[in-house]
Amino acid sequence: MINKVGVIGAGQMGNGIAHVMAVAGIDVVLKDVSNEQLEKGLKVIETNLQRQVGRGKLTEEEMASALTRINPTITDDLMSDVDLVVEAATENEEIKKVILADICVKLKPETIIATNTSSISVTRLAAVTDRPDQFMGMHFMNPVPVMQLVELIRGIATNEETFEKVKQLTTRLNKTPTPAEDFPAFIVNRILLPMINEAVYTLYEGVGSVRAIDTAMRLGANHPMGPLQLADFIGLDVCLAIMQVLYEGLADTKYRPCPLLVKYVEAGWLGQKSGRGFYDYTGDEPVPTR
Ligand SMILES: CC(=O)CC(=O)SCCNC(=O)CCNC(=O)[C@H](O)C(C)(C)COP(=O)(O)OP(=O)(O)OC[C@H]1O[C@@H](n2cnc3c(N)ncnc32)[C@H](O)[C@@H]1OP(=O)(O)O
Numbered sequence: 001m002i003n004k005v006g007v008i009g010a011g012q013m014g015n016g017i018a019h020v021m022a023v024a025g026i027d028v029v030l031k032d033v034s035n036e037q038l039e040k041g042l043k044v045i046e047t048n049l050q051r052q053v054g055r056g057k058l059t060e061e062e063m064a065s066a067l068t069r070i071n072p073t074i075t076d077d078l079m080s081d082v083d084l085v086v087e088a089a090t091e092n093e094e095i096k097k098v099i100l101a102d103i104c105v106k107l108k109p110e111t112i113i114a115t116n117t118s119s120i121s122v123t124r125l126a127a128v129t130d131r132p133d134q135f136m137g138m139h140f141m142n143p144v145p146v147m148q149l150v151e152l153i154r155g156i157a158t159n160e161e162t163f164e165k166v167k168q169l170t171t172r173l174n175k176t177p178t179p180a181e182d183f184p185a186f187i188v189n190r191i192l193l194p195m196i197n198e199a200v201y202t203l204y205e206g207v208g209s210v211r212a213i214d215t216a217m218r219l220g221a222n223h224p225m226g227p228l229q230l231a232d233f234i235g236l237d238v239c240l241a242i243m244q245v246l247y248e249g250l251a252d253t254k255y256r257p258c259p260l261l262v263k264y265v266e267a268g269w270l271g272q273k274s275g276r277g278f279y280d281y282t283g284d285e286p287v288p289t290r
């Protein structure tokens with residue numbers, strides 16, 4: 001039974017994962033590289049818990065006890081007795097490999113390691129650890145407290161006990177697990193990201209403005225967010241990283257990242273998190289930039 005979880009990375013996904021674990025009664029060690037990032041992450045968790053209290057989904061007491069279950073840290077000391085680690089750091093294979101190689105030596109032998117990667121090979125990440133058989137992908141969707149799905153990805157060495165334990169945990173979080181094979185970007189992002197990339201090409205080629213493209217897909221295809229708004233929400237750096245994994249991993253030009261997406265990331269225009277992407281978020285309402 002998984003009762004204590006370590007989450008590495010307190011960004012938008014890491015804080016959401018810590019949130020849903022704590023609400024489910026699981027103790028959480030939340031690790032990031034700086035206290036500043038941790039404070040930011042904890043603030044977001046508090047705001048999102050408060051939102052759930054406001055909508056009658058949680059009581060004040062449930063919110064308070066969820067918050068006491070989350071232990072922020074910048075060291076690995078508190079990881080020694082966790083039952084599961086969920087790695088949710090930056091979508092960069094080299095960064096993830098260093099984190100994973102470092103963490104596994106601090107853990108109990110039976111601890112399971114999961115990665116929340118959006119696209120990178122689970123088998124390759126597993127290979128840098130001392131326990132590829134107890135390693136798998138546990139891919140939450142953004143925003144974590146709201147989205148129902150968790151993709152579960154076996155690496156080539158993942159054993160059945162590990163898969164079953166993580167599947168049971170997903171159900172305990174009130175989420176729906178779905179299996180996906182270890183191919184670049186798995187299922188959701190294999191389908192979603194080329195659509196977002198195509199929306200950026202549609203903008204790049206002048207077929208429509210930001211507002212026109214997003215309105216077209218919201219009202220014409222009933223998507224809850226337009227693709228450019230969704231790209232800003234995911235983070236343009238994350239979108240580009242996923243497209244690069246698809247492009248390199250499947251060696252097919254249909255996955256070529258749109259040059260405009262590349263330029264935006266080079267400019268530091270990463271979407272909501274940096275204050276500017278396809279929209280400008282510095283005012284009261286997001287304003288399209290093109
Ligand atoms: C990149 C990857 O690797 C994989 C991915 O995650 S891809 C991205 C997948 N996510 C999506 O596609 C999200 C698409 N967007 C949506 O589904 C919706 O726009 C949305 C759920 C984000 C917001 O919905 P909305 O109807 O516009 O807003 P709103 O009515 O305010 O919120 C709906 C619910 O979400 C909650 N919510 C909204 N934003 C939230 C956030 N950032 N964090 C936590 N909760 C949030 C609200 O509290 C509300 O909860 P209840 O239904 O329990 O009352």
Ligand SMILES: NC(=O)C1=CN([C@@H]2O[C@H](COP(=O)(O)OP(=O)(O)OC[C@H]3O[C@@H](n4cnc5c(N)ncnc54)[C@H](OP(=O)(O)O)[C@@H]3O)[C@@H](O)[C@H]2O)C=CC1
Nearest residue numbers: 009010011012013014032033088089090091117118142234
């Ligand atoms: N954004 C999304 O919609 C989704 C993203 N994902 C995946 O989740 C993961 C995280 O993405 P997301 O939360 O968006 O990214 P963010 O950039 O919001 O968060 C990443 C966090 O990891 C931290 N970090 C970087 N290096 C380390 C390290 N060595 N040790 C601990 N923490 C570290 C970063 O700190 P700092 O900023 O200081 O570098 C940052 O706080 C990625 O693999 C991504 O692909 C999965 C589903 C959806």
